[in-house]
Amino acid sequence: MSKDTDTRPRAVSERGRARVDTEAGDLKLVNVTKRFGDFAAVKDLTLTIPQGSFFALLGASGCGKTTTLRMVSGLEEPTAGRVLLGDHDVTRLRPYKRPVNTVFQNYALFPHLTIAENIAFGLKRRGVKDIKKPVQDMLDLIELSHIGARKPNQLSGGQQQRVALGRALINRPQVLLLDEPLGALDLKLRRQMQIELKRIQTEVGLTFVHVTHDQEEAMTMADTIAVMNMGRIEQLGSPTDLYENPKTTFVANFLGQSNLLPGKVAGPVGEHLQVVLEDGTRVLIPAARNRAGGEEVIVGVRPEKVSIHSSAEDVPDGHNVLAGGVVTDTSFVGVSTQYVVKGPYCDEFGVFVQNDGALIHRPGSEVVVSWDPSQGFGLDGKQDIDAGAEADLEAGS
Amino acid sequence: MAVVNWFRKHVIAIVAFLIFFFLLVPNFVVVWMSFNKPSGKYNVKWEKFSFDAWKNPLDDGILHDPLMLSLEIALLATLVATVLGTMIAFAIVRHSFKGRGFVNSVLFLPMAAPEIVMGTTLLALFLNTFGVSFLGFKSILIAHIMFCVSYVVITVKSRLNGMDPMLEKAAQDLYATPWQTFWRVTFPLVAPGIGAAALLSFALSFDDFIITEMTAGNSVTFPYWIWNAVQKGIPPQVNVIGSLMLIITLAGIAVAEVPKWLKTSKAH
Numbered sequence: 001m002s003k004d005t006d007t008r009p010r011a012v013s014e015r016g017r018a019r020v021d022t023e024a025g026d027l028k029l030v031n032v033t034k035r036f037g038d039f040a041a042v043k044d045l046t047l048t049i050p051q052g053s054f055f056a057l058l059g060a061s062g063c064g065k066t067t068t069l070r071m072v073s074g075l076e077e078p079t080a081g082r083v084l085l086g087d088h089d090v091t092r093l094r095p096y097k098r099p100v101n102t103v104f105q106n107y108a109l110f111p112h113l114t115i116a117e118n119i120a121f122g123l124k125r126r127g128v129k130d131i132k133k134p135v136q137d138m139l140d141l142i143e144l145s146h147i148g149a150r151k152p153n154q155l156s157g158g159q160q161q162r163v164a165l166g167r168a169l170i171n172r173p174q175v176l177l178l179d180e181p182l183g184a185l186d187l188k189l190r191r192q193m194q195i196e197l198k199r200i201q202t203e204v205g206l207t208f209v210h211v212t213h214d215q216e217e218a219m220t221m222a223d224t225i226a227v228m229n230m231g232r233i234e235q236l237g238s239p240t241d242l243y244e245n246p247k248t249t250f251v252a253n254f255l256g257q258s259n260l261l262p263g264k265v266a267g268p269v270g271e272h273l274q275v276v277l278e279d280g281t282r283v284l285i286p287a288a289r290n291r292a293g294g295e296e297v298i299v300g301v302r303p304e305k306v307s308i309h310s311s312a313e314d315v316p317d318g319h320n321v322l323a324g325g326v327v328t329d330t331s332f333v334g335v336s337t338q339y340v341v342k343g344p345y346c347d348e349f350g351v352f353v354q355n356d357g358a359l360i361h362r363p364g365s366e367v368v369v370s371w372d373p374s375q376g377f378g379l380d381g382k383q384d385i386d387a388g389a390e391a392d393l394e395a396g397s
Numbered sequence: 398m399a400v401v402n403w404f405r406k407h408v409i410a411i412v413a414f415l416i417f418f419f420l421l422v423p424n425f426v427v428v429w430m431s432f433n434k435p436s437g438k439y440n441v442k443w444e445k446f447s448f449d450a451w452k453n454p455l456d457d458g459i460l461h462d463p464l465m466l467s468l469e470i471a472l473l474a475t476l477v478a479t480v481l482g483t484m485i486a487f488a489i490v491r492h493s494f495k496g497r498g499f500v501n502s503v504l505f506l507p508m509a510a511p512e513i514v515m516g517t518t519l520l521a522l523f524l525n526t527f528g529v530s531f532l533g534f535k536s537i538l539i540a541h542i543m544f545c546v547s548y549v550v551i552t553v554k555s556r557l558n559g560m561d562p563m564l565e566k567a568a569q570d571l572y573a574t575p576w577q578t579f580w581r582v583t584f585p586l587v588a589p590g591i592g593a594a595a596l597l598s599f600a601l602s603f604d605d606f607i608i609t610e611m612t613a614g615n616s617v618t619f620p621y622w623i624w625n626a627v628q629k630g631i632p633p634q635v636n637v638i639g640s641l642m643l644i645i646t647l648a649g650i651a652v653a654e655v656p657k658w659l660k661t662s663k664a665h
Contacts (some may be wrong), residue, residue, distance in 0.1 A: 074570075095569040096569050096572045101571065102567070104563055104566075106561070108561060108564050108567035109567075110582060111564075111586070121571050121573075122571040122572050125571060125573045125577055125581075171571070
């Protein structure tokens with residue numbers, strides 16, 4: 001166990017004290033495991049969420065993200081491991097004793113209380129006096145002052161969502177947990193609330209931990225995302241980091257789309273590695289973005305980084321080139337055109353081309369695809385190449 | 398043709414009216430006959446309007462004892478059955494324990510079994526365990542609690558099942574102790590179910606005849622007294638008490654519903 005989690009009182013210098021204080025609100029999960037009978041929902045999870053950050057736990061249903069959240073709120077108790085808020089071990093603390101509040105998936109507003117009473121609930125239970133002003137301020141913040149006397153069932157979905165947020169925020173918890181908070185809203189409202197949530201988080205500066213299966217939602221709002229799969233964290237990082245440089249095929253497939261081509265490393269070429277694909281084509285990947293330790297490697301590239309050409313002559317210099325493909329599907333979606341290309345290298349190679357007025361290739365056309373080698377990445381060749389692709393479909397994104 | 402069209406247009410209203418008429422007419426007859434002044438012992442034929450029965454509702458005290466006994470038993474049985482039944486309902490819905498399915502089906506028995514069977518069985522039980530002197534207030538009370546509990550459990554259980562379990566978790570998350578969670582969230586939400594169960598228990602106990610008759614010994618409850626009286630003559634006071642019950646019930650409904658109704662009509 002590290003020094004940070006030592007609960008003994010200790011003498012600290014002024015500088016030492018300052019350091020401890022800035023760490024006081026960090027949420028730490030240390031070797032946390034949760035089993036339900038034989039099933040391990042969360043497996044030996046260790047994670048530090050810095051105070052004031054907007055953190056997302058992203059994964060398909062059943063990956064353990066909600067269980068993790070509930071162990072932080074206290075609604076589930078870990079089978080093993082510890083949960084710490086700063087230096088304070090809260091692992092066995094009852095939920096009503098934790099400085100943590102949750103915005104529940106279906107809001108769980110109290111139907112017998114008015115909006116104002118719902119918002120005041122936490123303050124009243126803690127015996128706070130003079131709750132009138134904070135409740136009014138919160139109603140103003142969530143822009144529902146005019147309907148504070150109504151009951152939850154008289155409100156729209158978006159309004160209920162804001163009440164759920166206000167009811168949790170008013171307590172100024174050290175950590176605010178959001179359990180798929182936007183799942184029940186329609187697309188337009190969801191976009192609006194995403195921006196709203198991010199704004200409120202920046203304003204109040206609390207730690208937000210957001211659980212979602214929606215990768216776009218996680219990318220829009222979070223500073224840091226942890227992609228979870230089967231009770232473990234697959235990868236943790238900033239949205240750009242995860243997207244541009246995925247560590248596993250699961251992350252590459254779950255977060256957006258990826259073209260993944262298995263091959264073998266032939267050797268280094270400057271800052272790149274040369275890879276021989278299964279059909280014999282040679283391509284380059286940046287050596288710094290290669291996660292494969294051995295010879296077997298999976299070359300990955302995002303569809304929007306790929307360009308499509310009628311003939312090999314049009315390919316810019318230095319690009320990786322895959323020739324001999326035929327367009328099998330073309331869908332024009334306005335801002336872009338999405339192609340599926342079948343070639344000797346891959347049966348379904350995706351290409352997204354921005355609508356810059358260029359020729360649209362119809363199904364049946366012979367095409368050459370290419371990309372800048374610096375935009376590719378390499379993954380360990382020993383894993384399931386389709387991992388995460390189904391989870392992504394399930395998640396509906 | 399016009400008549401046919403009119404009929405078509407209003408057929409649902411007409412059927413509804415007939416159903417309500419059919420349901421409510423006996424109640425009106427009860428109230429109406431309470432103002433009768435019968436010439437003989439039987440208050441079954443309308444003769445003359447009078448307030449006599451209303452001025453002397455207990456028929457010079459003859460009705461006092463049976464009525465009080467029935468009220469006392471109904472109130473006590475309601476209280477005990479409601480508390481007990483509510484606790485059983487919580488146990489069945491909230492906890493999984495060995496024999497939960499068994500408890501669930503046993504609770505249906507008093508409702509499913511014919512009353513006459515329950516009555517004779519209880520009589521045999523009381524006679525064999527406590528002897529004949531036990532029959533009376535205590536035996537009636539125990540019998541009434543027994544059958545009321547089933548109805549309470551069913552009513553409260555359905556209310557509890559309809560309640561979102563996340564609400565209690567949300568309360569805990571918002572600093573409510575288990576005690577506060579129960580009194581601030583669970584109870585207010587289940588209360589309408591408990592109230593309905595209590596009303597049902599009271600009504601079932603107050604007018605129960607068959608089981609009571611079997612287990613009463615020498616005690617005489619109100620329904621039992623009426624049944625006996627039929628052979629000698631029914632005074633209009635019986636109608637007065639029936640009317641009073643009706644008025645009390647209507648008043649109770651009014652107290653519960655009118656504020657709600659006023660609120661919604663104001664909102665629109």
